[in-house]
Amino acid sequence: xxxxxxxxxxxxxxxxxxxxxxxxxxxxxxxxxxxxxxxxxxxxxxxxxxxxxxxxxxxxxxxxxxxxxxxxxxxxxxxxxxxxxxxxxxxxxxxxxxxxxxxxxxxxxxxxxxxxxxxxxxxxxxxxxxxxxxxxxxxxxx
Numbered sequence: 001x002x003x004x005x006x007x008x009x010x011x012x013x014x015x016x017x018x019x020x021x022x023x024x025x026x027x028x029x030x031x032x033x034x035x036x037x038x039x040x041x042x043x044x045x046x047x048x049x050x051x052x053x054x055x056x057x058x059x060x061x062x063x064x065x066x067x068x069x070x071x072x073x074x075x076x077x078x079x080x081x082x083x084x085x086x087x088x089x090x091x092x093x094x095x096x097x098x099x100x101x102x103x104x105x106x107x108x109x110x111x112x113x114x115x116x117x118x119x120x121x122x123x124x125x126x127x128x129x130x131x132x133x134x135x136x137x138x139x140x141x142x
Contacts, residue, residue: 034114035110035114037110038098038107038110038111038114041098041099041100041107042097042098042099043097043098043099044099048099049063049097049098049099050062050063050064050098050099050100051063051069051097051098051099051100051104052095052096052097052098053095053096053098053104053111053115054090054091054093054094054095055093055094055095055096055112055115055116055117055118055119056093056094056117056118057070057082057085057090057093058070058071058112058117059082059090060098060104061090061091061095062078065078066080067079067080068080068081068082068087068090069103069104069105070082071105071108076103076105094119094120094121096111096115096119098111
């Protein structure tokens with residue numbers, strides 16, 4: 001019995017390794033169509049989100065610090081509110097979850113291009129399945 005359990009555990013570990021999936025974090029969240037370069041920063045089901053990007057305001061909300069990060073000319077500001085907008089108005093607008101290991105300014109050119117100010121999540125994308133190695137963005141732009 002003990003040997004069977006060890007073989008089963010080894011088989012599961014091998015399956016996740018070959019599939020390229022981290023069993024702790026699960027599959028990428030669906031419905032946002034992250035382009036290839038940003039797919040690595042898509043939160044995994046069961047994982048944490050540390051930033052939400054709000055394209056309409058070109059701002060990121062950092063959940064643990066409860067601060068907004070946004071570009072102001074050539075420098076970045078960090079404030080509890082955005083100039084000219086209430087936090088409630090910002091959070092009611094469409095947002096894209098991210099799991100960045102460092103400051104969002106490192107990814108902002110890509111994020112801004114993938115999610116322009118008029119971006120909204122499409123109902124079709126929230127229904128889409130995940131295909132290993134390809135995001136919904138890739139599938140839409142064959």
